[in-house]
Amino acid sequence: MNNKVKIWGLGIGPGDPDLITVKALKILQEVDVIAYPTLDGGESLARSIAKPHLTSNQEEIIISIPMLSDRYPAQGVYDSAAIKISAAVHAGKSVAILCEGDPFFYGSFMYLFVRLSENHLVRVVPGVTSLAACSSALALPLAARNDVISVIPGPLDEKDLEERLLTTNVAAIIKVGRHLGKIKRILRKIGVIDNAHYIERATMDNQHIRLLSEMDGDTAPYFSMIIVRLSGDILEL
Numbered sequence: 232m233n234n235k236v237k238i239w240g241l242g243i244g245p246g247d248p249d250l251i252t253v254k255a256l257k258i259l260q261e262v263d264v265i266a267y268p269t270l271d272g273g274e275s276l277a278r279s280i281a282k283p284h285l286t287s288n289q290e291e292i293i294i295s296i297p298m299l300s301d302r303y304p305a306q307g308v309y310d311s312a313a314i315k316i317s318a319a320v321h322a323g324k325s326v327a328i329l330c331e332g333d334p335f336f337y338g339s340f341m342y343l344f345v346r347l348s349e350n351h352l353v354r355v356v357p358g359v360t361s362l363a364a365c366s367s368a369l370a371l372p373l374a375a376r377n378d379v380i381s382v383i384p385g386p387l388d389e390k391d392l393e394e395r396l397l398t399t400n401v402a403a404i405i406k407v408g409r410h411l412g413k414i415k416r417i418l419r420k421i422g423v424i425d426n427a428h429y430i431e432r433a434t435m436d437n438q439h440i441r442l443l444s445e446m447d448g449d450t451a452p453y454f455s456m457i458i459v460r461l462s463g464d465i466l467e468l
């Protein structure tokens with residue numbers, strides 16, 4: 232571990248504890264403190280992924296995020312978490328902030344990164360993203376040659392979603408949750424629902440895969456993704 236670095240943003244992968252990198256594992260087991268988010272004080276997914284690798288003598292900083300809309304993240308919570316992490320560093324401790332998947336791929340770690348990197352050297356260890364995990368679990372090659380792949384958040388409004396789908400070869404729709412019905416409606420309208428694959432909790436024990444066209448209902452768990460191949464070289468392999 233680089234001794235000058237006291238704060239790490241640690242990508243710990245999409246769910247299967249074995250999908251952590253060797254580098255992240257070494258840092259995870261050497262730091263004095265681990266910090267991780269929980270939703271309203273519930274169980275932390277990041278901690279549960281890291282659990283088999285944790286040593287028994289590490290301090291823990293819990294960052295309890297209130298359930299608010301995506302657009303208004305809990306700024307005050309990140310302010311106070313950054314103060315706690317800073318205090319640990321000033322006391323001579325090293326801290327790893329656990330991030331599901333990759334820290335810079337839609338990770339809430341970014342709110343801490345901007346606060347902490349003003350006064351500290353913060354380093355990021357990349358992780359296996361949910362995008363890679365989902366395409367592997369679905370056995371679905373993602374993009375070939377000059378294909379354009381788009382990551383599209385489900386909460387976008389209907390018109391925006393449709394326009395983005397029509398201008399890409401391959402789409403990964405994330406944050407499906409309560410937007411499932413809207414997404415199905417659009418994919419049906421543009422004639423590609425039969426190419427759409429749904430996966431929830433990829434690489435976790437309770438992973439679940441379906442063809443989107445066979446799914447009832449308008450909601451899905453938060454940890455779910457839809458991958459749809461609309462056009463391009465990927466269809467010609």
Ligand SMILES: C[S@@+](CC[C@H](N)C(=O)[O-])C[C@H]1O[C@@H](n2cnc3c(N)ncnc32)[C@H](O)[C@@H]1O
Pocket residue numbers: 245246330331332333334335336337338339359360361362364365404405406407430431432433434435453454455456
């Ligand atoms: C806030 S983003 C975090 C992404 C994460 N930092 C990464 O690198 O994959 C959360 C979204 O990623 C997707 N996601 C994360 N983990 C997943 C998994 N194991 N299976 C399916 N989708 C997942 C879901 O669409 C979820 O709504």
